Amino acid sequence: MSTLVTELVEAGVHYGHRASRWNPKMRPYIYARKNLIHIIDVRETIRGLLRAKKYLQQVSSRNGLILFVGTKRQAAEAVEREASRCGMPYVNDRWLGGTLTNFRTIRNRMTRLEELETLKNSEEFNAYSKKMQSSLNREYRKMYRNLNGMRTMSRLPECLVVVDPKKEKNAVREAQALGIATVALIDTDCDPDKVDLPIPGNDDSMRSIELITKLLSDAIAAGKTQAAIDSQQQREGSDAPAPTAEQEAAEKAAADA
Secondary structure: OHHHHHHHHHOOOOEEEEHHHOOHHHHHHEEEEEOOEEEEOHHHHHHHHHHHHHHHHHHHHOOOOEEEEOOOHHHHHHHHHHHHHOOOOEEOOOOOOOOOOOHHHHHHHHHHHHHHHHHHOOHHHHHOOHHHHHHHHHHHHHHHHHHHHHOOOOOOOOEEEEEOOOOOHHHHHHHHHHOOEEEEEEOOOOOHHHOOEEEEOOOOOHHHHHHHHHHHHHHHHHHHHHHHHHHHHHHHHHHOOOOOHHHHHHHHHHHHO
């Protein structure tokens, strides 16, 4: 635990926003105010982190989908890296309205993205005029930027991992409308009541975001590993030969004795 505290402090997770920008609902998570900056209580960060890790591990162990959301510049790279590492979808460029509430349309756009990729890699693409090629390339780049991270999302996620729910308010609102749980890294200017599992911490520092998303990704990976182990054990159990009549009789005799 002390190692975790050291990592959190070194990453600057405890630094909040200016005191003038705070949300009063964050009072329970604030330790002190120093030089007009709120200092987040690291103990509360650890409590939130442990609860979130436990929940995410449970979700991934039952093969649930977890969508990472972080479109701010400081979060984009970490969100893509850690979501990819644990095999989960992500949004790190722009949240498209209706990503969850109008998921069928989003799935159709992903199909269009795959069609464009197939076309670009075929000989047929060269048969188009230069103007048409340019138009198709523009369409592809835009769709790739917005949808590439969600290609593996064949169904609605069971949970969202959000960096800065204040910036990602549209994603949080859609999740609430559909009853999808939210785990969020929240700074002192956020409303903790808007998310299910808040992790109080600095959501502007790249090091802070990288550390928190890494720890959450580790928990998801552990859950998937456990699911694979359980599945293997079930297969091995079902493949075991049924006991013969002689074995059953011997077991019954041993029990009677």
